Amino acid sequence: MSNDKDTFNVADLTSALNEDNRADLVNALKSKIQSLAGQHSDILESLSPNVRKRVEVLREIQGQHDELEAKFFEERAALEAKYQKLYQPLYTKRYEIVNGATEVEEGAVKETTPDGEEDQEKGVPAFWLTAMKNNEVLAEEISERDEGALKYLKDIKWSRIENPKGFKLEFFFDTNPYFINSVLTKTYHMIDEDEPILEKAIGTEIQWHPGKCLTQKILKKKPKKGSKNAKPITKTENCESFFNFFNPPQVPEDDEDIDEDAAEELQNQMEQDYDIGSTIRDKIIPHAVSWFTGEAIQGDEFGDLEDDEDDEDIEEDDDEEEEEDEDDDDDEDDEEESKTKKKKSGRAQLGDGQQGERPPECKQQ
Amino acid sequence: MSNDKDTFNVADLTSALNEDNRADLVNALKSKIQSLAGQHSDILESLSPNVRKRVEVLREIQGQHDELEAKFFEERAALEAKYQKLYQPLYTKRYEIVNGATEVEEGAVKETTPDGEEDQEKGVPAFWLTAMKNNEVLAEEISERDEGALKYLKDIKWSRIENPKGFKLEFFFDTNPYFINSVLTKTYHMIDEDEPILEKAIGTEIQWHPGKCLTQKILKKKPKKGSKNAKPITKTENCESFFNFFNPPQVPEDDEDIDEDAAEELQNQMEQDYDIGSTIRDKIIPHAVSWFTGEAIQGDEFGDLEDDEDDEDIEEDDDEEEEEDEDDDDDEDDEEESKTKKKKSGRAQLGDGQQGERPPECKQQ
Numbered sequence: 001m002s003n004d005k006d007t008f009n010v011a012d013l014t015s016a017l018n019e020d021n022r023a024d025l026v027n028a029l030k031s032k033i034q035s036l037a038g039q040h041s042d043i044l045e046s047l048s049p050n051v052r053k054r055v056e057v058l059r060e061i062q063g064q065h066d067e068l069e070a071k072f073f074e075e076r077a078a079l080e081a082k083y084q085k086l087y088q089p090l091y092t093k094r095y096e097i098v099n100g101a102t103e104v105e106e107g108a109v110k111e112t113t114p115d116g117e118e119d120q121e122k123g124v125p126a127f128w129l130t131a132m133k134n135n136e137v138l139a140e141e142i143s144e145r146d147e148g149a150l151k152y153l154k155d156i157k158w159s160r161i162e163n164p165k166g167f168k169l170e171f172f173f174d175t176n177p178y179f180i181n182s183v184l185t186k187t188y189h190m191i192d193e194d195e196p197i198l199e200k201a202i203g204t205e206i207q208w209h210p211g212k213c214l215t216q217k218i219l220k221k222k223p224k225k226g227s228k229n230a231k232p233i234t235k236t237e238n239c240e241s242f243f244n245f246f247n248p249p250q251v252p253e254d255d256e257d258i259d260e261d262a263a264e265e266l267q268n269q270m271e272q273d274y275d276i277g278s279t280i281r282d283k284i285i286p287h288a289v290s291w292f293t294g295e296a297i298q299g300d301e302f303g304d305l306e307d308d309e310d311d312e313d314i315e316e317d318d319d320e321e322e323e324e325d326e327d328d329d330d331d332e333d334d335e336e337e338s339k340t341k342k343k344k345s346g347r348a349q350l351g352d353g354q355q356g357e358r359p360p361e362c363k364q365q
Numbered sequence: 366m367s368n369d370k371d372t373f374n375v376a377d378l379t380s381a382l383n384e385d386n387r388a389d390l391v392n393a394l395k396s397k398i399q400s401l402a403g404q405h406s407d408i409l410e411s412l413s414p415n416v417r418k419r420v421e422v423l424r425e426i427q428g429q430h431d432e433l434e435a436k437f438f439e440e441r442a443a444l445e446a447k448y449q450k451l452y453q454p455l456y457t458k459r460y461e462i463v464n465g466a467t468e469v470e471e472g473a474v475k476e477t478t479p480d481g482e483e484d485q486e487k488g489v490p491a492f493w494l495t496a497m498k499n500n501e502v503l504a505e506e507i508s509e510r511d512e513g514a515l516k517y518l519k520d521i522k523w524s525r526i527e528n529p530k531g532f533k534l535e536f537f538f539d540t541n542p543y544f545i546n547s548v549l550t551k552t553y554h555m556i557d558e559d560e561p562i563l564e565k566a567i568g569t570e571i572q573w574h575p576g577k578c579l580t581q582k583i584l585k586k587k588p589k590k591g592s593k594n595a596k597p598i599t600k601t602e603n604c605e606s607f608f609n610f611f612n613p614p615q616v617p618e619d620d621e622d623i624d625e626d627a628a629e630e631l632q633n634q635m636e637q638d639y640d641i642g643s644t645i646r647d648k649i650i651p652h653a654v655s656w657f658t659g660e661a662i663q664g665d666e667f668g669d670l671e672d673d674e675d676d677e678d679i680e681e682d683d684d685e686e687e688e689e690d691e692d693d694d695d696d697e698d699d700e701e702e703s704k705t706k707k708k709k710s711g712r713a714q715l716g717d718g719q720q721g722e723r724p725p726e727c728k729q730q
Contacts, residue, residue, distance in 0.1 A: 043659055054462050054489050055658065057469040061462075062654035065455045069651065072448040079444060083437040090430045097419050097426075104422040124419050286434065289427035293420065294408055 081160075087286070094288065095155050098127045099174075124292070128153040128284075131291035137279045138242075145214050146242045152176035156288075158281045164199065166190040169280055178214065180207035184246050188277055198274050203246030214241045248273050446525075452651070459653065460520050463492045464539075489657070493518040493649075496656035502644045503607075510579050511607045517541035521653075523646045529564065531555040534645055543579065545572035549611050553642055563639050568611030580606045613638050 044052055096102040100123030129150040132138040142150065155172040166189040173182055181204060189199040208214075221233040238244075249269040258266070283296070290296035409417050461467040465488030494515040497503040507515065520537040536549040546569060554564040573579075586598040603609075614634040623631070648661070655661035 048486060051486055051489055054469050055654070058459060058462055058489070058654040059658065061455050061458050062652065065452055065651065068448060068451050068455075072444070075444055076441065079437070079440055083433060086433050087430055090426050090433075093426050094423060097423055104419050121413060121416055124416055124423070286430065287427065289420070289423040293424065 091157075091285075097123060099123045099154050126151045127292055128156060128288065131284055131288045132280075134291045134294055134297055135279060135283060137275055138284070141240075141242045141245065141276060143214075143239075143241055149173075149176060149178040149214060150242065152178070156280060156285055158285055161187065161189075164189045166199075167277075167281060169277060177209060178212045179209060186246060186248070186277060188274065198270060201248035201270070201273055201277070203248055206243060206246055214243050215239065215247065245273070245276055456522075456650075462488060464488045464519050491516045492657055493521060493653065496649055496653045497645075499656045499659055499662055500644060500648060502640055503649070506605075506607045506610065506641060508579075508604075508606055514538075514541060514543040514579060515607065517543070521645060521650055523650055526552065526554075529554045531564075532642075532646060534642060542574060543577045544574060551611060551613070551642060553639065563635060566613035566635070566638055566642070568613055571608060571611055580604065580608050580612065610638070610641055 044055060047055060093102075097104060126147075129142075129147055132150070133142055152174040153171060154174050157170045157172070158167055159170075160167050166187060168188075169186045171184040171186075173179075173184065175182075184204045184206065186204070187202045189202070191199045206213075206215075215238060216236045217239045219235045219237055221235065223231065223233060249266055284291055287296050409420060412420060458467075462469060491512075494507075494512055497515070498507055517539040518536060519539050522535045522537070523532055524535075525532050531552060531554040533553075534551045536551075538544075538547055538549065540547070549569045549571065551569070552567045554567070556564045571578075571580075580603060581601045582604045584600045584602060586600065588596065588598060614631055649656055652661050
């Protein structure tokens with residue numbers, strides 16, 4: 001079962017990664033790859049000459065496949081970029097209406113003039129906050145205290161990054177009493193983009209106005225009677241907040257400091273962090289209006305069952321190239337079924353309401 | 366925090382799904398959607414007339430976006446189908462060499478003639494077994510007992526299915542002493558293809574030859590002394606086997622029978638089952654030769670770090686359409702970093718070797 005030949009010490013590599021030293025990392029990888037290359041020769045050498053010859057031809061065929069596949073990845077990325085460009089003017093119109101930069105009239109859009117008649121409410125108040133709160137994954141992250149600050153959110157954008165690969169989320173805020181920054185960013189660096197493997201996540205450090213930090217609460221303790229210092233002792237504690245999203249989980253410098261349970265906990269935190277980021281990228285940004293009105297909720301829960309709009313027309317290419325002895329036992333009736341409703345993201349779905357349970361919120365005291 | 370307006374009872378829907386009654390399901394969905402449609406009007410009605418007008422225009426813009434997006438999904442599916450077709454001749458060549466239907470000579474492929482000179486070994490023995498055992502996710506599933514049967518695996522194919530959407534894996538087996546079936550299939554029905562939500566998984570029922578079942582072990586107990594029945598008592602117990610993949614986890618008919626812990630356990634089992642299926646589809650089938658030789662192991666672990674072949678060239682479309690007050694505090698230096706290496710699939714990666722730990726194997730006794 002165990003394949004010792006192909007086992008190598010991931011801990012070595014992890015510690016190289018932790019030192020954030022590109023040269024170390026590259027050296028570690030090089031030596032591993034050299035040893036793997038050796039193993040690869042071993043595997044071929046253990047084969048009889050005839051089988052080895054066949055495997056060499058198979059490797060050429062694999063090479064042809066991989067060249068085609070590289071073209072596929074390229075074309076798919078170009079297709080995605082093409083559509084991202086087509087979406088941009090629509091996102092800009094949305095931004096202008098949401099923030100009151102343009103006014104609508106009889107279904108058409110007109111620009112607001114500073115000296116024209118203005119109504120009391122500018123744009124669509126709390127647009128992004130409402131959209132995010134209607135999404136199950138994000139609603140769990142937003143505390144009541146966060147809502148005050150998230151009302152100042154003017155826009156969210158995302159873009160791909162290259163070298164290293166990944167993507168960046170940008171949160172644009174209006175001037176607000178909570179923090180100085182006008183843009184908060186969150187960047188995900190991926191190792192593998194196709195089946196995404198997260199390398200690290202980076203967030204903007206938030207410059208909170210004094211006493212306005214939403215990610216910490218201040219505990220005041222009465223000093224002990226007879227204590228020399230008569231002032232109350234203040235202690236800050238981290239608390240739940242959407243803005244913790246900009247301070248993502250970190251791996252300790254030395255991975256010997258972390259036991260198995262702590263590693264699993266960290267793993268879960270990083271998964272949740274990635275889940276939030278990809279929800280904002282894939283759901284909130286493209287469909288913010290539908291999340292604001294609540295229309296996206298049913299679409300998210302029941303997918304394509306009622307909605308034929310994004311039916312994908314794929315040519316079924318199901319012809320068998322080999323002749324197989326089809327057995328009569330392969331009827332559909334013979335198949336065992338298991339029925340359930342399940343999200344890949346790992347969020348419990350069985351008998352769960354729309355909103356998951358949360359621990360009690362923390363409030364500034 | 367909680368958004369009671371948009372909460373609806375998923376348990377009702379789950380029980381409708383469990384009854385496998387399409388009519389019930391559609392009715393349940395219809396009534397939910399009607400109530401949601403009501404809520405949607407509520408949200409719009411709670412807005413001031415001016416804001417409501419703006420939201421109506423935003424909905425038109427969202428509609429334009431969604432039309433574009435539907436075209437994107439269509440084009441992307443067509444692109445994938447185009448490349449799947451291009452891969453087919455290469456997969457056929459691979460099949461023929463692996464199973465000895467054609468012989469290679471000096472790097473070229475020639476057909477074997479039944480009366481020609483044949484070497485002792487036909488094709489590449491244990492090709493698929495070796496490829497699968499070199500993959501971390503699959504190695505954990507394959508017991509020593511399974512290896513005997515998996516040596517008869519001749520090919521694995523996958524294809525998309527429509528109505529319901531999803532995909533099908535087909536495992537083609539040579540005549541073997543373990544089971545009668547020549548093809549074992551596993552089908553995944555998805556609710557949402559873009560962010561995949563699994564609805565159910567279906568596997569072929571395996572027709573084991575007597576005493577050859579790999580998914581059960583037989584326990585023999587000596588009868589009690591003085592017992593009337595002198596024959597030993599035999600008891601069958603389920604055991605670990607790759608072939609359990611064809612008998613996927615099932616949700617109990619009545620979801621009140623399942624408590625929170627059991628639901629989470631089931632959730633994990635279904636995730637693992639999907640992980641195995643998507644590993645076979647996305648990794649083993651397209652890159653079987655590289656998995657056989659072991660070359661794919663490094664590619665899987667370190668992704669694109671050393672391999673420029675599938676670099677995706679995306680035009681960066683990063684120009685800001687709005688004018689934002691860029692703050693000086695937004696420097697890269699201010700960003701907090703968290704470094705780690707993490708798989709989206711949720712498999713622990715920290716300080717873990719290439720092969721995960723497995724519970725002791727079960728053997729037929």
